Amino acid sequence: xxxxxxxxxxxxxxxxxxxxxxxxxxxxxxxxxxxxxxxxxxxxxxxxxxxxxxxxxxxxxxxxxxxxxxxxxxxxxxxxxxxxxxxxxxxxxxxxxxxxxxxxxxxxxxxxxxxxxxxxxxxxxxxxxxxxxxxxxxxxxxxxxxxxxxxxxxxxxxxxxxxxxxxxxxxxxxxxxxxxxxxxxxxxxxxxxxx
Numbered sequence: 001x002x003x004x005x006x007x008x009x010x011x012x013x014x015x016x017x018x019x020x021x022x023x024x025x026x027x028x029x030x031x032x033x034x035x036x037x038x039x040x041x042x043x044x045x046x047x048x049x050x051x052x053x054x055x056x057x058x059x060x061x062x063x064x065x066x067x068x069x070x071x072x073x074x075x076x077x078x079x080x081x082x083x084x085x086x087x088x089x090x091x092x093x094x095x096x097x098x099x100x101x102x103x104x105x106x107x108x109x110x111x112x113x114x115x116x117x118x119x120x121x122x123x124x125x126x127x128x129x130x131x132x133x134x135x136x137x138x139x140x141x142x143x144x145x146x147x148x149x150x151x152x153x154x155x156x157x158x159x160x161x162x163x164x165x166x167x168x169x170x171x172x173x174x175x176x177x178x179x180x181x182x183x184x185x186x187x188x189x190x191x192x193x194x195x
Contacts, residue, residue, distance in 0.1 A: 003179075005082040009074045013066040014058040020078040022179050024051025032056040032071060034064055036130040036161075037138075040168040041071075047097075048172030064134060072138040076145030083179065086110055093178030099166035102157025106170035108178050109149040116140050117151040124160045135164055139171075148178075 003022040009015075028045035030038045032054060045052035054075070058067030083089060089110060096105040116139055120132045143150040152171070157163035 003082045003084075005078050007074050007078040007081065009070060009077075011070070014056065014070040016057075016070050016074040017053075017055045018071075018074050018078045019051075019053040020075075020082055021051035022079075022082050025049060027051045029053040032067055033058065033060050034067060034130060037064075037068060037071075040130075040135075040164060043165055044168045044172040046172070047169040048176040050172070050176070064130065065137060068130075068134050069137045069141045072141030073145045076142040076147075079146045079148075079175070079179075083110065086112070088181050088183075090178055090180050090182050093174035093176065095170040095173035095177065097166045097170040097173065099157070099162040099169070100159070102154065102159065102162040102166045104152070104154040104157075104163060104166035104170050106153075106167060106174045107151040108171075108174045110147070110178050111149050112147045113149055114144040114147055115149040116143050117153075119153045121154060121156060121163065124157065124163060130164075132160065132164070135167070 004020065006019050008017045026046040026049045028042040030041045030052065032038055033056065041054060054071065056067055056071050058070065060067055091110050094107045096103065118136050118139060124132065139150060139152060152167055154163045154167055
C-alpha cells in the first residue's frame with residue numbers, strides 16, 4: 001500500500017505544494033522563503049523518516065504568519081490523506097527529545113479529534129523572525145487539518161532555537177511511531193471500531 005501524497009493550496013496570500021511519503025527515509029527538500037522554518041521542517045522530516053518536499057511562496061513581505069499557517073494546513077491535509085482512514089496504524093506516538101540544554105516532549109493521537117496543547121517556557125517568548133508564537137500557529141493548523149490531538153510540552157531550555165528544534169524533532173519521531181502499520185490490526189485502532 002502506497003502512502004505517498006501530493007497536496008497543494010493556492011490563495012491570494014500563499015501558494016503551497018507538498019509531496020509526502022510516510023514510508024520514506026527522511027529525505028527533505030524544503031523551501032518556504034523562511035530559512036529557520038525550513039530548518040525546523042527538515043529536522044521534522046529527518047527524525048520522522050518522512051520524505052518531504054515543500055515549496056511555499058507567500059506574502060512574507062507583509063508577515064510570515066500566512067506562509068507558516070498555510071504550510072501547516074497543507075502538511076496536515078497531506079498526512080490525513082496519506083493515512084487514508086487511519087486503518088492499521090499504531091495511532092499513538094510519544095517522544096521526548098533533548099537539544100543541548102532544552103528538553104521537549106511531543107505526544108500525538110491520530111484520533112480524528114483535533115486538539116492542540118502547547119506549553120512553552122514563558123521567559124523564552126522573544127519576538128524574532130520565527131518564534132514560539134508562530135510555531136504555535138503552525139502546530140494548530142497542522143493538527144486541525146491532520147485530524148489529530150497534539151500535546152507539546154517544552155519542559156525547559158535557555159535558547160529558543162534549541163527548544164523549538166527539540167519540539168520539531170520530537171514531533172517527527174512521535175508521528176513516525178503513530179503512523180507505523182501494525183500487522184495485527186485489520187481496521188482502525190479503536191474500541192468503537194471507528195475513529
